[in-house]
Amino acid sequence: MARSPYEYDPYYLQPDQDRNLINTLFVSGLPDDVKAREIHNLFRRRAGFDYCQLKYTGRGNQVIKHLSFFFRESFYFLFGFREIYSFVTTHCNKGQEHEAPTWGIGDIGERLPMSGAEVVAFATFLNHQSAIAAMHALNGVKFDPQAGSVLHIELARSNSRRKRKPGSGPYVVIDNRTKASANTQETSSDDGDSDTEEPSGAEDADASNKDELKTAKSDTVQDPENSVPAANEQLERTIDEGAQACSTLFIANLGPNCTEYELKQVLSEYPGFNMLKIRAKGGMPVAFADFEQVEQATKVMTDLQSCLLPSSDRGGMHIEYARSKMRKP
């Protein structure tokens, strides 16, 4: 039987009973100068977040053997990004870099708006539900508004095997890049201990030092006078909620039999609740819930994110800020 929001733990802190549930997210679409600290800051406010790891893999300029346009498009249609990612990385690390370079990582980057695929991250949560909630909140957000990189987040194929070591920080860095390609980053000193997903156990003081170096470097490239503070502000807003805050919420992933009454029962428990509208656009219903204040809407969104209603038949609600405030009656 579906759990109702009333018995739902708002803090997402219960570990999963089922060990097979995935509680790790796979994050791609990161700019290649991303720092582990940034990944940590991206997820740290998400309920149930445990830790994350940043993984460098392969070479900077990976290429694979010739693929026809048709094959590439079919491949893309049939498989998700992660499959292509692993295909490319496995084929690029076998010393085939001298073959005809017709399809590089950059091509993927163009198609899935992202600037590089040689760095990915894994974010681990205390349970499956909180991982899903964070994925919904952050998938597709602009990670770097200036460069235009867009995050692509999906469930990892498997959970991070190793818990972070007691002594290590809230994030770890795994560097599996080959020595030859380490010219773009200055992290070749700490080599990964294997080619698996196992963290290399980099200390977080070590990572912080690298971060400082890279930050200083990139700041000299950009103009630090006006553009950087503005960009930081925008980044904060962009990644924090994944959308512009609004006092109206958009609620999706409702079951086909969801009723206005049922949803209103839940929403009216919250202060500032104004009104609810349900619309069935073709298939599944979606709802718009209006509140007096943005903060009140935010509270409801975080509280009810991924919650199941009695009528839910496909997982919990997906709640976002609506793109525009509900009109007054």
Add this chain to the structure above:
DNA sequence: AGCACA
């Protein structure tokens, strides 16, 4: 992965 109402 889906955003209307006027």
